[in-house]
Amino acid sequence: MESITAIIPAAGQGKRMKSKLNKQYLSLLDKPVLAHTVEVFQNCDLITEIIVVVKEDEIDYCRRKVIEKYNYNKVKALIRGGQSRQKSVHNGLQSVDNADYVLIHDGARPLLTEDMLCRAVDQVKDYKAVGVAVPVKDTIKRIDNDGYVAETPVRDKLWAIQTPQAFEYSLVSEAYNKAMKEGISGTDTSILVERLGQKVKLIRGSYENLKITTPEDLINAEAIIKRRQQ
Numbered sequence: 446m447e448s449i450t451a452i453i454p455a456a457g458q459g460k461r462m463k464s465k466l467n468k469q470y471l472s473l474l475d476k477p478v479l480a481h482t483v484e485v486f487q488n489c490d491l492i493t494e495i496i497v498v499v500k501e502d503e504i505d506y507c508r509r510k511v512i513e514k515y516n517y518n519k520v521k522a523l524i525r526g527g528q529s530r531q532k533s534v535h536n537g538l539q540s541v542d543n544a545d546y547v548l549i550h551d552g553a554r555p556l557l558t559e560d561m562l563c564r565a566v567d568q569v570k571d572y573k574a575v576g577v578a579v580p581v582k583d584t585i586k587r588i589d590n591d592g593y594v595a596e597t598p599v600r601d602k603l604w605a606i607q608t609p610q611a612f613e614y615s616l617v618s619e620a621y622n623k624a625m626k627e628g629i630s631g632t633d634t635s636i637l638v639e640r641l642g643q644k645v646k647l648i649r650g651s652y653e654n655l656k657i658t659t660p661e662d663l664i665n666a667e668a669i670i671k672r673r674q675q
């Protein structure tokens with residue numbers, strides 16, 4: 446059976462949340478945001494092990510308040526992040542011992558579902574690189590430097606990228622090593638894989654798979670969890 450490692454970058458500062466406690470540890474109904482996220486991977490039989498990437502000064506806090514408290518025993522390592530999401534993910538990739546595939550998922554997206562994980566794992570075996578995404582609902586404009594509309598891309602072809610993103614481990618490792626060497630940065634993982642010429646298959650995510658970024662995201666996330674519990 447293949448070995449599948451989940452890497453969960455959770456080493457951001459959460460500046461846009463404007464809270465004292467880093468957003469990963471804010472309470473989302475019954476437990477911290479990050480605990481909701483890790484739990485989905487912990488409960489999914491397809492996942493062999495989990496690596497959580499956190500800020501160096503939060504490693505101990507995360508171990509006590511999330512990993513040990515909820516007994517997430519698939520978490521093999523809690524490692525320190527970097528200045529950017531990309532660097533944090535790179536640190537995570539470097540600490541993988543032996544994996545056929547990796548799934549990379551934002552710690553700040555606690556509303557992923559096991560079904561989403563299963564579909565990503567299933568598809569990565571055929572496509573090597575898979576991302577979860579949803580069609581955009583708004584019309585998107587590209588603007589120029591003065592704030593004028595420069596272009597209105599056709600909406601039918603625009604998808605908003607979420608996580609998880611799943612890759613063959615050797616492929617994503619090569620993509621990161623190359624990007625880091627060349628000083629290239631990207632706001633998601635798949636862009637670095639795309640630069641290798643690898644096609645990335647998108648599969649349908651969910652509008653509920655919010656990234657907890659600003660305070661209203663927490664309110665919306667709570668409402669979604671409550672509805673799911675009914």
Ligand SMILES: Nc1ccn([C@@H]2O[C@H](COP(=O)(O)OP(=O)(O)OP(=O)(O)O)[C@@H](O)[C@H]2O)c(=O)n1
Pocket residue numbers: 453454455456457458459460461462469498526527528529530531533534551552553554656657658
């Ligand atoms: N240096 C960083 C920056 C981000 N992340 C993680 O990447 C995910 C997506 O990032 P985002 O939601 O933008 O989180 P923050 O960077 O913390 O948010 P902000 O920009 O508001 O500070 C989060 O789980 C975040 O913890 C990370 O591991 N390391």
Ligand SMILES: C[C@](O)(CO)[C@H](O)COP(=O)(O)O
Pocket residue numbers: 530551605606607608632633634656
């Ligand atoms: C990876 C991501 O969640 C896909 O939407 C997003 O790009 C993360 O961006 P952030 O600026 O680190 O929030």
